Amino acid sequence: MRDDEAAAGTLPYVEVTDEAYAAQAAAGFTVREFGFAVLLSGRCPRCDHTTTSTVVDELFRRETPAAAPDPGYRTVLCECEADHPSRPAGLRxxxxxxxxxxxxEA
Ligand SMILES: [Zn+2]
Ligand SMILES: [Zn+2]
Structure with missing residues (x-):
C-alpha cells in the first residue's frame, strides 16, 4: 500500500471517518452561506480531491433525525468528482x- 496504491485516485470507496478528518477539514474548508443553504468547499481529508458539499438545513434534518444533537454540527460527505473503486452506483x-x-446564527 505504500507505492502506486497509495496514489489518491486508487483509494477504494469506504465509508469511514476519523477525528483527524474533522480537524483537517475545519482548517482547510471554505464555508459560504446562501440563505438557507451552506456551501462547503475544500480538499477531502482522506482522498485529497476537491470536494464541494451543499448543506440545506431542512434536508439535513430529515435525513438524520436522531443524529443532530447540536444544530451547529453538520455531517459532511466527500463528494469529489474522482473515481474510487468499489463505489456503489449513484454515489460520489x-x-x-x-x-x-x-x-x-439561529
Ligand atoms: Zn476522491
Ligand atoms: Zn474523499
Whole structure:
C-alpha cells in the first residue's frame, strides 16, 4: 500500500471517518452561506480531491433525525468528482465523512 496504491485516485470507496478528518477539514474548508443553504468547499481529508458539499438545513434534518444533537454540527460527505473503486452506483466521493462545526446564527 505504500507505492502506486497509495496514489489518491486508487483509494477504494469506504465509508469511514476519523477525528483527524474533522480537524483537517475545519482548517482547510471554505464555508459560504446562501440563505438557507451552506456551501462547503475544500480538499477531502482522506482522498485529497476537491470536494464541494451543499448543506440545506431542512434536508439535513430529515435525513438524520436522531443524529443532530447540536444544530451547529453538520455531517459532511466527500463528494469529489474522482473515481474510487468499489463505489456503489449513484454515489460520489470516496466515502469519507466528518463532522463540521458551523458558526451559524439561529
Ligand atoms: Zn476522491
Ligand atoms: Zn474523499
Amino acid at each position: 466521493g470516496c466515502g469519507a465523512y466528518w463532522t463540521l462545526r458551523l458558526e451559524v
